Amino acid sequence: MTKTDAILKTKGLTKRFDGVRAVDDLSISIAKGKVTSVIGPNGSGKTTLTNVLSGLAEIDGGCVVLHGTVTLKKIRPFDMPSYGMARTFQEVRLFEQMPVIDNVLVVLTERSVFGALFERHGAFHERQAEEALKKVGLWEKRGGLASGLSYGQRKLLEIARVLAVSAGRQMDIIIFDEPFAGLFPKMVKTVSSIIRELRDEGRTVILIEHNMDLIRELSDHVIVMDSGRFLAEGSPAEVLERRDVIEAYLGE
């Protein structure tokens, strides 16, 4: 991979929790327009990595380089959209007491808070929300409260939220944190076709996943983490055959 291909890089990225290095001196490169899976055993720091990238956990050391030019040592969560990043969460969190469609509309808000005082959600935003909800198959549920959705539907709604935000603001990097866990086979199909579609549109997808079949099927590149450190990377076929990777997974 040449330098210009990397849309997101970490350089010596470190995050400590009470002395434990959850992410430890991690230097990785994410290729533009590809699906990159980050895998590793439980506690290997994958989710911490996504939290650091999205500003939910502060960076303790090193930095993140975006688009080859922007070097970040501090990321605030509400800055994510302006850096062209969007993400989903392992444990889905929605606005429970708001209608399904408002859960999507709220992320399409004007960036300036002052501007938002005078802005209505117009037909344009509603079309974006409609498109996103139709893609995940939740358009019929738009009027009901988010708290009335099933587990799988909640995951789909969160994905719709990310889709809406990325359609509106040209998000280049989309992070999916275990999007398939707990989904029915039909929903798994929906989500994997959404991920492929995003890639085909030229967006970069970072996928945190455990299911090896889905990783083989979807990813262009795989990065393996172990105890917060970089372990291996390469094409799915290469990496998933490697002995050290298998050992890390089996804990031998």
Next chain:
Amino acid sequence: MEILSQLILNGVMAGALYALMALGFNLIYGVTRFFNLAHGVLAAIGGYAFFTLSKMLGLNIYLSVATGVAIAGLAGYGFDRLVYSKLRKRKASNLVLLVASLGVFTTAQAALSIIFTSQFQTLSETAGQEALSVLGGVVTRTQVIIIFSSLASMLGLAALLNGTSFGKAVRAISDDEEVARMVGINTGRVTGYVFFIGSALAGLAGILVGFDTGIQPTMGMGLLLKGVIASIIGGVGNIYGGVLGAFLLGLVENLGIWMIPGEWKDAVSFLLLIVFLVFRPQGIIKR
């Protein structure tokens, strides 16, 4: 019969003022989840800002009202930036914030006493004012203005919350502040604006009280308590519930003193609060 309609009119009047207090209080509670006791002193700040501009500097009355309301809003915004937001950043518990807001309340009230003395001041030009007769009762022009500006504020706030994307962001933060932050809403900024709007409403209430009766630095506590009671019986954090609670409170406390002396008004209010806390703690409208 005449006394009954007068009591009802007085109840609606009081309700309109309590509603202004409850609106701001509930709005702020919704996004921050703490009882902002300093909300009361903002009414006094609004009243004294108007007093300074209109009575001492001789500014136009409408301009003074607008500026006084804005000053109260800015004061509330300032309290949030200087005190509460710093505490929230350190993940202080709601109890800490409550105590801090009591500190803000006391300090600001003391400052008002030092600057303006504790003397009672009236804001209206003509003390007696022409009285209008409505349904057998008597209301003054000022009181009509109070009711209309209170209703206008309620409608304006409802339009803001339901019609704009800012309103959606406010409801999102009220629903789950953490998620709001995660999906890219600048929660600190939105909260600051909410403090401005809520405090401006309290400032308006203070000015209107000043027109009706008068102002003094300690006026905040009474208004705060009524606003809080209205919020609790209406359903804490629900701004529409708070408005209902405010009018219910106004009516009950005024009708409650039909047969007994007027100084029992506050006792009636707190009795209503206790009845709600025991039998319907979630309030009229559950959040």
